[in-house]
Amino acid sequence: MTSPSSAANASPRRALVTGATGFIGSHLVARLAADGWDVHALVRSGSRGNLAVAARTVLHLHDGTTEGMAAIVGAAAPDVVFHLASLFIAETTLADVTGLVESNVLLGTQLAEAMRVHRRTLLVNTGTVWQHYRDEDYHPVSLYAATKQAYADILRFYVEAAGLQVITLELFESYGPADSRPKLMTALRRAALADTRPSLTDGRQELDFVHVRDIARAYAVAAERLLESAVRGHEVYMVRSGRARSVRELVALFGAARGRPLDAEWGARAYRAREMMRPWAGGETLPGWSPEVALEDGIRELLRDPPAGDV
Secondary structure, X not given: OOOHHHHHHOOOOEEEEEOOOOHHHHHHHHHHHHOOOEEEEEEEOOOHHHOOOOOOEXXXXXXXXXXXXXXXXXXXXXXXXXXXXXXXXXXXXXXXXXXXXXXXXXXXXXXXXXHHHHOOOEEEEEEEHHHEHHHXXXXXXXXXXXXXXXXXXHHHHHHHHHOOEEEEEEEOEXXXXXXXXXXXXXXXXXXXXXXXXXXXXXXXXXXXXXXXXXXXXXXXXXXXXXXXXXXXXXXXXXXXXXXOEEHHHHHHHHHHHHOOOOOOEOOOOOOOOOOOOOOOOOOOEOOOOOOOOOHHXXXXXXXXXXXXXXX
16 A cells, blocks of 8 residues: 555656647647646647647657657656647548558557567557448548557557557547637637627537546546456547537527527538538546536637637
8 A cells, every 4th residue: 555655655647748849739738737747748839839839848859750749658658658640631632641641650660569569558549430430430531530440450460479558549529728620619619709700501510528627537537447467458538518410509608508599501512522411429437527617607718718819
C-alpha cells in the first residue's frame, strides 16, 4: 500500500500528445496539465502557433522521419501516448491523397514503431464515427475514414508483436469554445451572432454532438484504464452523447439560445455524395465516462463567449 508521503513525492505522470495544436488536442493538453501531468507535445513545422502552451508542456518538433520520431519518444519517455494528429478532408481530390496517407497512416506508424523501440506500450488512439457508413461495423464514408481504419489494422501488428495496449476512441461530432474549424457549429454560431441566414442542406441528417471538455475527459478516463492494466490488446470505444439531433433541431436550439429564431436557407447546399444521415448506433461507450455538458448549455456558451472575430 502506498503511503501518503510516498504518493506526494511520486513523479508526475508523463504524456506525449500528437495533434496538440488542434482543437481537441489543445483542450486535452490543458486538461492533462491541470491534472498534474508532465505534458510533451509533438508538433510539426508550422503548427506551433495554435497551442496555448501550459506550464508543464514541452514541445518536440517532428522532422518527418522515423528516426526523428524515435528520438522524440525516447526524450519524452511517456507513461501514456495520446495520438490525436490527423488530417480531415471530407471529400478528397487527387491532391489530397498523399497528405491523408502521410498524416493518418505514416505518422501513426512511425509513432507505434518508436514506442516499440523504447518499450512504451500505452496508447490512446483516435478513430471516427465516419468509419461506420450506413450503420455498419466497417464501411468508410470517405478516404479519411478509410485511413483511420488502415491505421487501426496496423496497430494490430504492434499489439500482437510488440505488446502495445491500445484504446481507440471513436469520436462523434465535437464542438466547443475557440473552435475555428469550418464545421456546422461554427457556421451556426457565426450566423446567430451576426443575424445572418446560414446556407444549409435540407437539414434532415442527424448528428451526435459531444462538447470538447467531455471529449478531453474521455481521453483522461481512457488513460487511467490503461494505467490500471485493465486493457489487454486493442479496445475500441465510442465517445458520444447518445442523443442524435437533426440539423433542423440544431438550428432551433440556436434560436432558443439567442432568444429569437434563427432563419436558415434550407436546401441551399446539396448533401454530400455519401452523407451519413444517422450516426453509428453500434459499439460500446467508454466505461467510466458519460457526457456532462448538455447540448443546450454548450450552445449558450458558444453564443456567450464567442472567439475574437466572430462578433
